[in-house]
Amino acid sequence: xxxxxxxxxVAAVLAFAASVAFILVAPHWDKVGDIKGAQMGTYFIxxxxxxxxxxxxGQISLAQGAFMAVGGYTTAFLVTHGVRDLWTxxxxxxxxxxFGFLLGIPAxxxxxxxxxxVTFGLAVAMPDLLAWDKLSSLTSGGQSIxxxxxxxLLGQGFNDVTVFGHTTSFNRAVYYLTWTLALVLFALAWLxxxxxxGRAFRAVRDSEVAAASSGVNIAAYKTVAFAIGAAYAGVAGxxxxxxxxxxxxxxxxxxxxxxxxVGAVIAGLGSMWGVLLGAAFVQFLPVASVHISKAQxxxxxxxxxxxxxxxxxxxxxxxxxxxRAAAPLTTRLYTRS
Amino acid sequence: MTEFLQxxxxxxxxxxxxxxxxxxxxxxYRSTGVVNFAQGEMATFxxxxxxxxxxxxxxxxxxxxxxxxxxxVGGIALERIAVRPVEGKPVINGVILTIGLFILLGGLSNxxxxxxxxxxxxxxxxPTSAWDLxxxxxxxxxxxxxxxxxxxxxxxxxxxRYTKLGLALRxxxxxxxxxxxxxxxxxxxxxxxxxxxxxxxxxxxxxxxxANPPLDPNMMRPVLIYxxxxxxxxGLESPVGxxxxGLVIGVVxxxxxxxxxxxxxxxDRVxxxxxxxxxxxxxxxxxxxxFGKQVVRxx
Amino acid sequence: xxxxxxxxxxxxxxxxxxxxxxxxxxxxxxxVVAVLGGNGAGKTTTLRAVSGLVTTSGQVxxxxxxxxxxxxxxxxxAGIAHVPEGRGIFGELSVHENLRLGAYLQRGGFAQSYxxxxxxxxxxxxxxxxxxxxxxxxxxxxLAIARALMSQPRLLMLDEPSLGLAPxxxxxxxxxxxxxxxxxxxxxxxxxxxxxxxxxxxxxxxxLEVGRVALEGPSTELAxxxxxxxxxxxx
Numbered sequence: 060x061x062x063x064x065x066x067x068x069v070a071a072v073l074a075f076a077a078s079v080a081f082i083l084v085a086p087h088w089d090k091v092g093d094i095k096g097a098q099m100g101t102y103f104i105x106x107x108x109x110x111x112x113x114x115x116x117g118q119i120s121l122a123q124g125a126f127m128a129v130g131g132y133t134t135a136f137l138v139t140h141g142v143r144d145l146w147t148x149x150x151x152x153x154x155x156x157x158f159g160f161l162l163g164i165p166a167x168x169x170x171x172x173x174x175x176x177v178t179f180g181l182a183v184a185m186p187d188l189l190a191w192d193k194l195s196s197l198t199s200g201g202q203s204i205x206x207x208x209x210x211x212l213l214g215q216g217f218n219d220v221t222v223f224g225h226t227t228s229f230n231r232a233v234y235y236l237t238w239t240l241a242l243v244l245f246a247l248a249w250l251x252x253x254x255x256x257g258r259a260f261r262a263v264r265d266s267e268v269a270a271a272s273s274g275v276n277i278a279a280y281k282t283v284a285f286a287i288g289a290a291y292a293g294v295a296g297x298x299x300x301x302x303x304x305x306x307x308x309x310x311x312x313x314x315x316x317x318x319x320x321v322g323a324v325i326a327g328l329g330s331m332w333g334v335l336l337g338a339a340f341v342q343f344l345p346v347a348s349v350h351i352s353k354a355q356x357x358x359x360x361x362x363x364x365x366x367x368x369x370x371x372x373x374x375x376x377x378x379x380x381x382x383r384a385a386a387p388l389t390t391r392l393y394t395r396s
Numbered sequence: 397m398t399e400f401l402q403x404x405x406x407x408x409x410x411x412x413x414x415x416x417x418x419x420x421x422x423x424x425y426r427s428t429g430v431v432n433f434a435q436g437e438m439a440t441f442x443x444x445x446x447x448x449x450x451x452x453x454x455x456x457x458x459x460x461x462x463x464x465x466x467x468x469v470g471g472i473a474l475e476r477i478a479v480r481p482v483e484g485k486p487v488i489n490g491v492i493l494t495i496g497l498f499i500l501l502g503g504l505s506n507x508x509x510x511x512x513x514x515x516x517x518x519x520x521x522x523p524t525s526a527w528d529l530x531x532x533x534x535x536x537x538x539x540x541x542x543x544x545x546x547x548x549x550x551x552x553x554x555x556x557r558y559t560k561l562g563l564a565l566r567x568x569x570x571x572x573x574x575x576x577x578x579x580x581x582x583x584x585x586x587x588x589x590x591x592x593x594x595x596x597x598x599x600x601x602x603x604x605x606x607a608n609p610p611l612d613p614n615m616m617r618p619v620l621i622y623x624x625x626x627x628x629x630x631g632l633e634s635p636v637g638x639x640x641x642g643l644v645i646g647v648v649x650x651x652x653x654x655x656x657x658x659x660x661x662x663x664d665r666v667x668x669x670x671x672x673x674x675x676x677x678x679x680x681x682x683x684x685x686x687f688g689k690q691v692v693r694x695x
Numbered sequence: 696x697x698x699x700x701x702x703x704x705x706x707x708x709x710x711x712x713x714x715x716x717x718x719x720x721x722x723x724x725x726x727v728v729a730v731l732g733g734n735g736a737g738k739t740t741t742l743r744a745v746s747g748l749v750t751t752s753g754q755v756x757x758x759x760x761x762x763x764x765x766x767x768x769x770x771x772x773a774g775i776a777h778v779p780e781g782r783g784i785f786g787e788l789s790v791h792e793n794l795r796l797g798a799y800l801q802r803g804g805f806a807q808s809y810x811x812x813x814x815x816x817x818x819x820x821x822x823x824x825x826x827x828x829x830x831x832x833x834x835x836x837x838l839a840i841a842r843a844l845m846s847q848p849r850l851l852m853l854d855e856p857s858l859g860l861a862p863x864x865x866x867x868x869x870x871x872x873x874x875x876x877x878x879x880x881x882x883x884x885x886x887x888x889x890x891x892x893x894x895x896x897x898x899x900x901x902x903l904e905v906g907r908v909a910l911e912g913p914s915t916e917l918a919x920x921x922x923x924x925x926x927x928x929x930x
Contacts, residue, residue, distance in 0.1 A: 113488070119487065119488060119491065165676060165679075165680055168679065168680060168683045169679055169683055170683070171487050172425075172431050172487055172491075172632060173628060173632070173679060173683065173684070173685075175431065175487070175491060176431065176624050176627075176628050176675075177628070177672070177675060177676060177679065179624070180621065180624065180625065180668075180671070180672040180675055181672060183621050183668055183672075184666075184668040184669040184671075184672045187665065187666050187667075187668045187669055188666060188669045190665065191665055191666050191669075192665065317495055320491075320492070320495075321492060321495065324488060324492050328488065354507060355506050355507060355510060355511065356502075356503040356504065356505065356506025356507030356508070356510075357503060357507050358503065359499050359500070359502055359503025359506065360499075360500050360503030360504050360507060361503070362499055362500075362503070363496045363497065363498070363499030363500025363501070363502070363503055364496070364500050365496075366492060366493075366495065366496030366499065366500075367478060367493055367496040367497060367500065369492075370482065370489050370492045370493045370496065371478070371481050371482075371493075374482075374485060374489050560795070560799070563788075563792060563795060563796060564796070564799065566788070567785055567788070567796050570785050570786075570787055570788070571783065571785055573748070573767075573779070573783065574779070574783035574784070574785060575796075576748075576766070576767035576768050576771070577746065577767055577771055577776075577777045577779065577783060578771060578796050578797055578799045578800070578842070578846065579768050579771035579772050579799050579800040579846070580768060580796075580799055581768050582768075
């Protein structure tokens with residue numbers, strides 16, 4: 060292996076180890092806590108999924124929140140019908156994945172901004188769709204689906220949970236569940252993306268014409284990318300519903316899709332290096348803004364201004380900034396090997 | 397039948413507002429290649445400015461005109477300062493920038509004006525009474541909104557088609573480099589595009605406030621979605637498409653509300669998903685919108 | 696008499712890559728000057744440097760005025776009309792609108808410019824409403840030149856006017872350029888890959904190689920010099 064490849068692998072392992080250490084420590088830190096930490100974990104998973112669709116395959120999707128809703132409601136429906144919550148997670152992923160694939164088909168015909176606007180429309184329409192009377196057998200209409208107290212839910216939603224002989228609070232258990240899944244899914248994505256599928260995705264993103272000429276089945280990769288991205292969102296939505304023990308149309312507003320997209324862009328599209336920081340940004344900046352001023356509207360103004368500044372100053376996100384910062388080092392490694 | 401006609405007219409009026417906002421979106425897209433997610437919030441912000449002017453004693457129509465001017469200048473400033481850096485960059489940068497702007501303006505509106513209940517003086521801009529045209533009750537407000545919109549469209553059409561400035565604006569959007577080579581100050585033209593869009597948005601905001609009192613900071617949220625729908629369905633590059641799209645969506649949505657009880661589909665609650673379905677159907681048939689240019693790529 | 700256009704030790708770069716490494720050339724009043732060289736020699740970059748479309752250092756003077764790093768709009772206003780590679784016409788607009796744009800900087804006198812330009816390209820009047828993108832390659836090139844002329848320039852810069860055109864069309868175009876130069880004293884700086892044609896139509900020529908001036912001199916001399924023809928011009 061070249062020196063550069065060795066350096067990159069070492070850096071990746073170190074970053075991973077540091078992240079795991081952080082995750083183990085975080086809940087004990089007052090400012091983070093189990094609940095916010097778990098929510099950050101769900102954002103993390105959704106961002107990884109979106110990165111596959113938008114960052115690596117180049118299809119701008121503003122519907123990630125809508126797919127989270129699909130996953131979340133799948134879990135809610137199944138739990139109320141007697142399925143153990145943990146088993147609903149893969150089902151939620153599957154259902155969301157199928158919906159993602161279905162969206163991916165018309166998406167083939169739409170380019171860039173048209174796709175962005177259609178997916179945005181989906182995100183905006185989803186709460187209304189979930190509240191629609193005609194679907195109430197599945198979604199219970201405008202009423203929220205209560206899972207609190209259900210025996211199929213970890214700790215019935217509030218009690219202590221015993222896992223492998225250790226007893227922890229419900230929130231802590233959810234936190235560890237979320238982050239374990241997050242790390243596993245991250246590793247899976249990383250493996251997928253550094254192999255041939257990843258190269259194919261990037262080929263589709265960079266030049267469809269060149270990719271097609273090289274024998275890449277554009278339609279297949281684009282729809283599968285959507286499916287995978289949606290499946291990840293499904294897991295995230297499922298975990299969200301489990302964590303709060305209810306599902307409600309207002310849990311998945313358009314703003315959620317925007318949040319995930321912002322997280323992915325801040326992290327740096329097309330690269331996995333910045334995802335943790337991206338998730339942290341969208342989780343904690345609104346919280347921090349409230350600390351600066353509780354006056355109505357100011358936290359939003361700060362958040363919006365921060366977004367604008369980041370786009371102007373760090374257009375390639377955190378991952379891009381990291382690459383630029385590491386450039387002097389990597390060029391030395393590259394040229395000397 | 398009279399009910400139908402009444403609803404069509406009402407639909408045209410609400411559609412006019414969608415059309416105005418959609419037109420702003422198209423102008424910005426054509427000139428700077430950015431889809432402005434903040435178009436609605438810009439309109440809300442300027443409408444609040446108008447209210448403040450009226451509150452301080454400026455007459456309604458004076459405030460109307462002044463607000464349009466302020467919006468115009470604000471739009472130019474916005475383009476020169478914040479949007480210029482993302483032009484020519486990947487599409488996603490513009491998306492995040494305007495989303496940031498959307499959130500920023502929403503927050504600012506909330507902070508400056510808080511959530512008090514406020515209204516414009518009654519019968520402004522148009523009286524709320526109605527004419528009786530052969531049994532059909534036509535609201536003067538609806539007619540006024542429609543009329544002003546059509547006049548604005550005509551003026552813009554004239555500007556773009558027949559004036560030197562309009563030609564320069566179109567050229568700058570089509571081929572910035574060639575435009576510079578003939579001496580056009582393309583930078584200012586792009587700013588002008590945003591200025592025009594902001595001014596048009598201001599009008600849309602003022603009309604929305606008139607049609608749905610009291611003044612509400614969230615008033616443009618649904619309008620924005622329908623405006624996007626209109627712009628997309630008409631074709632992001634087509635001003636005519638945006639206007640036609642807006643009017644059609646306004647009428648269709650209104651008719652759905654009216655006749656929904658007969659259909660038993662409870663569609664009124666799902667107006668947004670219906671709009672989305674409409675967009676999808678049109679785009680599947682014509683991926684660049686009804687009036688959009690067909691892009692043919694030969695491999 | 697000072698030359699109309701003067702480039703002195705001009706360096707130009709695209710981002711971090713330098714494409715011109717100190718080019719010096721001049722065009723006198725009423726002169727036709729050719730810039731020759733192979734692909735990547737820097738010919739297009741030279742014109743772009745004059746127009747302010749690339750990052751430039753050194754000195755570019757026009758009519759005695761320093762226009763180094765001036766914005767393209769400013770350069771156009773100074774009296775230089777640049778017909779870029781690919782013609783730079785507005786395909787979605789009509790022939791007439793393209794010409795109106797050519798006259799953008801003129802305050803009055805559109806009619807006069809239009810008449811003059813139609814004198815050289817009579818078919819423009821007939822096809823005024825046609826969409827420019829639907830014209831043939833040769834017609835588009837002529838439209839581009841016509842548009843450039845609408846601004847009554849003192850210097851016309853052309854980037855590879857013969858590219859992609861049939862020989863008979865190319866001859867017609869160069870014939871018109873010759874007329875413009877003789878009858879109106881219009882100075883022309885033409886970048887060409889078709890060296891033979893360019894040398895026949897110009898009085899002086901520069902040969903660029905890898906971003907530098909490798910050769911310069913009267914066109915007739917360069918054309919007749921065998922070794923020059925073989926090593927630099929490929930015929």
